[in-house]
Amino acid sequence: MSSEQEAESIRCLVAKVGLDGHDRGAHVIARAFRDAGFEVIYSGLHKAPDEIVQAAVQEDVDVLGISILSGAHDTLVPKIMDGLEEYGAKEDTLVLAGGVIPDEDREGLEEAGVSAIFGPGTSIEETIEFVRENVPQR
Amino acid sequence: MSVDPDDRALLEALLAGEHRALARTISKIENRSPGYRDLVSELYAHTGSADVIGITGSPGAGKSTLVDKLAEAYRDRGETVGIIAIDPSSPFTGGAVLGDRIRMASTVGDMDVFVRSMSARGTLGGLSTATADAVKAMDAFGKDKIIIETVGAGQNEIDIVRTADTVAVLVPPGSGDDIQTLKAGILEIADIFVVNKADRDGADRTVQELREMIHLGDGSDPAGGGGHHSQEIIDAHDDWDGEPDEDDETDEGWTPPIVETVAIHGTGVDEFIDELAAHRDYLVDSGEHADQVRTRYAEEIRTLLREDVHSMLEEELAAAGGIDGLAEAVRNGETDPYTIASDVLEPVEDCLEDLDTDTHVNSR
Numbered sequence: 001m002s003s004e005q006e007a008e009s010i011r012c013l014v015a016k017v018g019l020d021g022h023d024r025g026a027h028v029i030a031r032a033f034r035d036a037g038f039e040v041i042y043s044g045l046h047k048a049p050d051e052i053v054q055a056a057v058q059e060d061v062d063v064l065g066i067s068i069l070s071g072a073h074d075t076l077v078p079k080i081m082d083g084l085e086e087y088g089a090k091e092d093t094l095v096l097a098g099g100v101i102p103d104e105d106r107e108g109l110e111e112a113g114v115s116a117i118f119g120p121g122t123s124i125e126e127t128i129e130f131v132r133e134n135v136p137q138r
Numbered sequence: 139m140s141v142d143p144d145d146r147a148l149l150e151a152l153l154a155g156e157h158r159a160l161a162r163t164i165s166k167i168e169n170r171s172p173g174y175r176d177l178v179s180e181l182y183a184h185t186g187s188a189d190v191i192g193i194t195g196s197p198g199a200g201k202s203t204l205v206d207k208l209a210e211a212y213r214d215r216g217e218t219v220g221i222i223a224i225d226p227s228s229p230f231t232g233g234a235v236l237g238d239r240i241r242m243a244s245t246v247g248d249m250d251v252f253v254r255s256m257s258a259r260g261t262l263g264g265l266s267t268a269t270a271d272a273v274k275a276m277d278a279f280g281k282d283k284i285i286i287e288t289v290g291a292g293q294n295e296i297d298i299v300r301t302a303d304t305v306a307v308l309v310p311p312g313s314g315d316d317i318q319t320l321k322a323g324i325l326e327i328a329d330i331f332v333v334n335k336a337d338r339d340g341a342d343r344t345v346q347e348l349r350e351m352i353h354l355g356d357g358s359d360p361a362g363g364g365g366h367h368s369q370e371i372i373d374a375h376d377d378w379d380g381e382p383d384e385d386d387e388t389d390e391g392w393t394p395p396i397v398e399t400v401a402i403h404g405t406g407v408d409e410f411i412d413e414l415a416a417h418r419d420y421l422v423d424s425g426e427h428a429d430q431v432r433t434r435y436a437e438e439i440r441t442l443l444r445e446d447v448h449s450m451l452e453e454e455l456a457a458a459g460g461i462d463g464l465a466e467a468v469r470n471g472e473t474d475p476y477t478i479a480s481d482v483l484e485p486v487e488d489c490l491e492d493l494d495t496d497t498h499v500n501s502r
Contacts, residue, residue, distance in 0.1 A: 008169040008171070009168075009169075009232060009257075011165075030235055031235070033233065034228065034231070034233035034234060034235050035228075035231055035233055036231065036233060037228075037231040037232045037233045038233050039227070039233065039234045039236060039255075039257050040233070040234065040235045040236065041235075041236045041237075041239055041255050042235060042236075042237055042239075042240065043239070043240070044239070044240035044243075047246075048246075048247070050246075050247055051246045051247060054246065054247065054249060055239060055253075057157055057158055057161055058157065058161055058252055058253055058254055059161065059239075059253075059254060059255060060158075060161035060162055060164065060165045087157060087158050088158050089158060138165075
């Protein structure tokens, strides 16, 4: 019997990590994701990598979007990835990075497990489309 | 019922205390993924040890901040905490921004506080079922205290909060004149009133108005008692004792206390915890807890049946040519919704009648 009407929704955590007080971009993304029909959890400012991991695991998000404009991505992002791995959440979480990330750092982040990096000038539609197409099937 | 092997492994991981398994179980419940019912029914055997607290109040009343401080205080006492924070979702896109987590900063880094944000999805009554099931999952996981937090606006939220043993309603100072406190709805479901932001102007007046409202309730109903619990039940217990006159003096039911807090500074949180514990004791001592749990399960059974029948009807509708065609027929003036409803239901009714006669014949 088909009594189990599925009501699946894409869950995203929009995360600001480290000493970086610029969250306009994160707000814009959160709002755009909401309007795209996603469920968005916003971390708030100045979070430690552990806190982001805790939120991502407990909320069981499909997508983790990390916004960094401080330049500390090479330190903070791998810490988050390690934390996700520790809880067995690295495999099926789509991790995105956004903000100011120099081209030469992209490869390193992708190796760490970041699926895509959206720099300045990326259109919102492009990001949403990417999420829809790449959201992990569980 | 049989649980599929993946879900069996998930269940075992949850019972073993893996956070990821709890998170995934709640997702399954929210998504109503195939097999979630079997999973939840397996959870039931492991539940019953947690205290469930509901916290509601208007947006900006300070619910998340108070919940945060409450969780911190319980952690200091060595108890584990689960929090379900519910935010509204857009009626247009289904999207939502779940922002309660931001204010729960006192306990970050402590995995023994499990915060889960949920939004209203799916059909009517669906969220309260999902909340109740998520509570079951946290209970089975071994959380001592489970706190449900939701905006108190309308029937849906009140249903959610009713999955809690104890309901606290937050009232910020200056929330309108005394007529507001007489309005039906949210104030009726309170076991405990919390006047948060009690350092603000008008807090004393708000406390005063609440007190008057509570005592007004006492006056019009000589049997006493406020809150949402049935007075008949308590009266029935009086009769049960066989000495109703004596008991009238001692067993007066529960009068909701008023606690003043300043959540952001943690002021009054201990008093709040004491009142929560007092209400818990009252529930157990008066025997009301058993009735409460019974009512809750009755409601759960009804909701599940309603969902099942609803989806059967959806199939029936599809068989009748789909809702769009029927709606178009009404638009063209060919028929009306009432006729369609009884036409669609007819085969189901016939079936049930046949079944009825069968069982009657068999039972004789």
